[in-house]
Amino acid sequence: MxxxxxxxxxxxxxxHLRPLQLSALMxxxxxxxxxxxxxxxxxxxxxLAPLPADVTRHLDSASLAQTKQARDLRFEVRCLRDxxxxxxxxxxxxxxxxxxxxxxxxxxxRIISDIDLLTPHAAIxxxxxxxxxxxxxxxxxxxxxxxxxxxxxxxxxxxxxKSRGSVVDLHHTILPPTAAPHVDAGRLFESLKSTSLExxxxxxxxxxxxxxxxxxxxxxxxxxxxxDLWDLNQLLRDFETSVVSAHGAVAGAxxxxxxxxxxxxxxxxxxxGDFWSMLEERACALDLGTxxxxxxxxxxxxxxxxxxxxxxxxxxxxxxRARSLLWDPLFLRGAFSLDYPGDxxxxxxxxxxxxxxxxxxxxxxxxxxxxxxxRKAVRRGAVGKGSENVA
Amino acid sequence: MRPYNENLAIGPYTYRIRxxxxxxxxxxxxxxxxxxxxxxxxxxxFDIALxxxxxxxxxxxxxxxxDGRDQFGPVPVHQAYASLEWGMNWCVSVHCNEYxxxxxxxxxxxxxxxxxxxxxxxxxxxxxxxxxxxGWRILSDEHALIPPGxxxxxxxCRPVSLKNESIDVIRSFSRDAVFGPPSLxxxxxxxxxxxxxxxxxxxxxxxxxxxxxxFPRFSRDExxxxxxxxxxxxxxxxxxxxxxxxxLGEDGFHAMRHLVxxxxxxxxxxxxxxxxxxxxxxxxxxxxLPQSAEMS
Numbered sequence: 172m173x174x175x176x177x178x179x180x181x182x183x184x185x186x187h188l189r190p191l192q193l194s195a196l197m198x199x200x201x202x203x204x205x206x207x208x209x210x211x212x213x214x215x216x217x218x219l220a221p222l223p224a225d226v227t228r229h230l231d232s233a234s235l236a237q238t239k240q241a242r243d244l245r246f247e248v249r250c251l252r253d254x255x256x257x258x259x260x261x262x263x264x265x266x267x268x269x270x271x272x273x274x275x276x277x278x279x280x281r282i283i284s285d286i287d288l289l290t291p292h293a294a295i296x297x298x299x300x301x302x303x304x305x306x307x308x309x310x311x312x313x314x315x316x317x318x319x320x321x322x323x324x325x326x327x328x329x330x331x332x333k334s335r336g337s338v339v340d341l342h343h344t345i346l347p348p349t350a351a352p353h354v355d356a357g358r359l360f361e362s363l364k365s366t367s368l369e370x371x372x373x374x375x376x377x378x379x380x381x382x383x384x385x386x387x388x389x390x391x392x393x394x395x396x397x398x399d400l401w402d403l404n405q406l407l408r409d410f411e412t413s414v415v416s417a418h419g420a421v422a423g424a425x426x427x428x429x430x431x432x433x434x435x436x437x438x439x440x441x442x443x444g445d446f447w448s449m450l451e452e453r454a455c456a457l458d459l460g461t462x463x464x465x466x467x468x469x470x471x472x473x474x475x476x477x478x479x480x481x482x483x484x485x486x487x488x489x490x491x492r493a494r495s496l497l498w499d500p501l502f503l504r505g506a507f508s509l510d511y512p513g514d515x516x517x518x519x520x521x522x523x524x525x526x527x528x529x530x531x532x533x534x535x536x537x538x539x540x541x542x543x544x545x546r547k548a549v550r551r552g553a554v555g556k557g558s559e560n561v562a
Numbered sequence: 563m564r565p566y567n568e569n570l571a572i573g574p575y576t577y578r579i580r581x582x583x584x585x586x587x588x589x590x591x592x593x594x595x596x597x598x599x600x601x602x603x604x605x606x607x608f609d610i611a612l613x614x615x616x617x618x619x620x621x622x623x624x625x626x627x628x629d630g631r632d633q634f635g636p637v638p639v640h641q642a643y644a645s646l647e648w649g650m651n652w653c654v655s656v657h658c659n660e661y662x663x664x665x666x667x668x669x670x671x672x673x674x675x676x677x678x679x680x681x682x683x684x685x686x687x688x689x690x691x692x693x694x695x696x697g698w699r700i701l702s703d704e705h706a707l708i709p710p711g712x713x714x715x716x717x718x719c720r721p722v723s724l725k726n727e728s729i730d731v732i733r734s735f736s737r738d739a740v741f742g743p744p745s746l747x748x749x750x751x752x753x754x755x756x757x758x759x760x761x762x763x764x765x766x767x768x769x770x771x772x773x774x775x776x777f778p779r780f781s782r783d784e785x786x787x788x789x790x791x792x793x794x795x796x797x798x799x800x801x802x803x804x805x806x807x808x809x810l811g812e813d814g815f816h817a818m819r820h821l822v823x824x825x826x827x828x829x830x831x832x833x834x835x836x837x838x839x840x841x842x843x844x845x846x847x848x849x850x851l852p853q854s855a856e857m858s
Contacts (some may be wrong), residue, residue, distance in 0.1 A: 190605040198609060202629040223604050225574075232659035239809045368624070511609070511630030 173201040175509065176473055179401065180208065182216035185323040193222075197229045198511045200275035206233035208280035237282050240328040241271050245368070247286060247337045248272055252370050258297040262371050265342065265361060267381060270402065273366045277405035285329065285338035289374070291360065292343040293328060299341065306333050307376030315546065323349050323535060345385050345459070349535035352385075352458040359457075376410040376446070384466030385459050391530025393523060396506040403466045404474040411446050411477070447482040454486060461488040469502055487556045501526055566590050568599040572765065573656075573718030574707070577650060578598040581612040581642075583624055587852045589643040589742035593721045593757045608653040612640065612646055616840055628653070644745035644753040647723060651704050655805050656717070659715060661707035662817040663805040668701035668715055669693045674773030676842060677706045677825075679803035682750070685780030685832070688728040692835045693842070695736040701770060710810070710817035713824050714769035721755035729754045735835060737759050772821065775800060775847060778830045778838070786832045786854035788841040796827035 172188040174196045178185050186195065200206040210230035213219045219227060251262045255380075265287035269279035290298045307330035311319075320328045326342040344356035359382075362375030374382055380403065387399040452464035470476040488494070505522025531540050566587040567580045581587055600606075611627040615636045624642035625632045626649045632651075637645045655663070667690035668678040680686040687703055694700040700719055707716040721742060724732055729752065732739050740757035759765060775796055776788075800818060801807040807814045828845065832838035 189603070191603060193611065194606040196628045197607075202631060223605065225607070228660040229607070229657070232657060235659040235806075236809060239811060242811070509630070 175203060179212060179392050180474060182213050182218050182242055185213065185218055186221060192225050195511060197226065199509045202509055204282055204395055205401060206230060207237035207282060210234045211280040221287060237280055244268060244271055248368060248371055255298060257299050258301040260290060260294055260298055264371060264373050265289055271381060272368055272371060273373045276409050277402045285340055287342060289342045295343050300325060302330055302339060307339055308333055322346055336352040345382055346389060347534050348541060350533060354457050354459065377450045380406050380450060381454050381457060381459050381463050385462040387405045388462040388465045389530060389533050392526045393526060400470055400473060400507060404470045404476045407470060407476050447479050451482050451485050460486045464488055473507060569602060569606060570594055570599040570739045571600045572720060574716055575607040576604060578606045578609045583612055583639060583642050584612055585743045586612050586642050588644055590610055592740060593742045593755055596759050610649060612642055614633060641745040641748050643743045644748050647721065647747050647755055654705055655854055659806050659809060662710055662810060662814060663802060664706040665803045667707040667807060668706045670699045670701055670770050675701055675770040676773055677715060677775050677779050679800055680778055681803050684778050686778050688722055689778055689838055690733060691722045691724060692735055693839060694758060694760050695739060699763055700758045703758060708817060708821055709818060710813055713772050713821055716811050717767060719759050719764050722758045723753060725753050726751040732756060772825050775825050775827045776830050780833060781831050782833045784831050786834065786837050789829045791827050791829050793822055793827055797822045
């Protein structure tokens, strides 16, 4: 049942697939949000052209949709930059938008659902007003949801553009403040780097990896888990070989407005050191060693990412061997598994349910979590599906 | 009744459809009985499973599974058949961009294909059903698939979706119409599908040359007319009715221009089916028609 993972790891293998296996491959890739990315990968390996036309039309269709999305994203990011400029802020892109606008290999064929931005906590009111002035508005939320976001979350409620519909998630840190790791968000602004758009920034290389890993392994919903792990594989392989200073090139210096001047600062420490030791150091400094360890563990397990054993050992959290007895079945059978072909693999629903609880427990202490989940359950029962807008 | 599990060849695509729901299986057996079956080992484009959901016997629900995943949330089981047909449309609307796609009914006679784009309620499906029952070939009730750079439409014949009064209009129009199970109280009201492959050529897959674009509008109050309309306005309107004109970017523009350049465009305002069908039968080759010509 690893058709998609096999195809990503060994593109040549698709040449030997029978028609029904190709159906399963298309279906899995579509389900994982990796259809356009798969096309990029197969094309680079030179195995796209020999595939039958009724297969490639699915890859081509997804690629056309992704191209359009990336084009729209570029436009939206320029609008965001112009909207934030009067407030003296530059957009700092996170995740998919950062990979695409940063022109990283992870951005090739990447589809996104919304635009994630990072801004210092103190600048949230200014950024929010600037975005409202430019047409991004928050949908109707009840008091509870509003308060939930404002008080407990690492982001403010999503803002959608009133005419174009683009959705922006404004983050002020990596994790909800209620989560156990205490991330010093200020440090994220130490090592910003430039993107292909002037005045638009992204996190430094190590921070991009750590942020992606933290999101993935603190998630409670895993619809895009395999895609996120593929991102991590791509980022790690890319950053390992690219020669840059410490946590990434320093940006913003000539790129116009910078965030509280932080972008102008040069990386501290580790210059000249290799990527893996910088990643290790940075993950520990941010108190995010465990999610980074999990990302390296599963990226190398599923995609053969060449992670040095030393790095993995250094990041290994306490009791890793015992905890992996639970992690492996949950992540391999739940998060990184796919529902097709056939029906949901045995135990997947249970694994996903446990991961759902795990994600919530990691996010907030039980004294906050229990009332929140009860409230969600009651409301779901009362209003029915579709009214759920709290994470 | 046995569970339904067939690989149907529908236009350029293969749908694998499975269901254990009796009313859905009955509808499939009635409306798709004459569709060619794809080989069980052949490539499948869209794999769909409708399953019952929920444990309350008085509140039976159905789930539309695609790629092994529930896509739309459960619907009451008496609306399941309509949800299947809408889901089958969705597969093409959302996932296929190898064609320029217009939201349109498409019918053909020996003279070529007529593309009838229209918003829901414009009367395109009613007209399409009536034409199909009168010897025209139905190429699609939902999608005009235009290979970019061509002036042809690729057939995607499926059942015709009729709503509310249109169901009775077509029932009284012809006794031969074969219907699937009604879906009651949907967001579009009562919906019932009519067997659409009524022509000997219904399952042929060759592209059909486009003869004209006709924009139908049902209106009781206005005089009936078939009137040529300017190409520029038609271009914009056709783009508005397209699922992926903007997604295709510049290629979409060129594909649409190439199509509209050669196809005469008409407004059709009607309330009488017989009149509308006659008007389409007598429709002149558009190049010769002055832009303001009116026929009645």
